[in-house]
Amino acid sequence: MRALRRSALAVLTVLALSACGAVTGEQGAVEQAPGAADLVEARDQLARRADLPTPTPTARPTASRPPTPKPGGSKTTNDASRLRTLPAGTTQVIVVKANGFGTSTGTLQAFSKRGGNWTPAFDSMPARLGTKGFKDSKVEGDLTTPTGVYSFGGTIYGIAGNPGVRYGYHKLVANDWWNENPATDGYNSFFHGADPGGASEALWETNPQYRYFAVINYNIPVREANPPRGSGIFLHVSVPGRSTAGCVALVESDLVKVLRWLDPAAKPRIVMAPASELDRY
Known part of the structure; x- marks a missing residue:
């Protein structure tokens, strides 16, 4: 216990001397207190450390970003993009589809390429x-709409005047017929007489149909069949609420468009x- 007290006393003495800087000894000379050299050395080390360059903080890893998709990398998917048999030069297509073969209601979509x-x-x-x-193998008078891919006739017809079409236009007059008599040479064509x-x-x-x-060019030119x-x-x-004899019909404003x-x-x-069969075409 005495040794501990002496050690504590020495520490207090050193602290006091460090605060004052010096004491007067028996010879009147200024002497460094015991342990002062150690304190000076400690201060010098701290000073040297203060002059060292500050360590650069370790950079935090940044979260990786997903690559930006390239323009044009994917094509839009729709009913027109499913078609595989269109002519290379075709840049307009109309898709008429229904939920199955036996229904008389469906939708019409128009696409540009x-x-x-x-x-x-x-x-x-x-x-x-x-x-x-719809029917894959239509015959005369069966009240079905033929499946398949078809072009349009070169003339658009109507009881009313030309609504502004880009095709040729014929305003119907008396004795304008569509020949649906398979026994004649003009079967499935326009006829006046x-x-x-x-x-x-x-x-x-x-009227109003x-x-x-x-004209949808189904069976044009005519293929002989029995x-x-x-x-x-x-x-x-x-006509509101009515199906057709095999044609495709739209509300008049939609049709004109x-x-x-x-x-x-x-x-x-x-x-x-x-709809389930469009991939065939």
């Missing part, structure tokens, strides 16, 4: 089909099929 991608030209439009829906017989349609009298219509493969497949004005959009220079095509 730009930069290799198909983009919608309009919002989807409600459409009416044949009373018995006396009634060709059979189920031929008096176009100028069929034929206020405007485009029974005949069918005739008079048009894109025309719909589509007819004005169609451009023969774009080599347009119409594709008709149940």
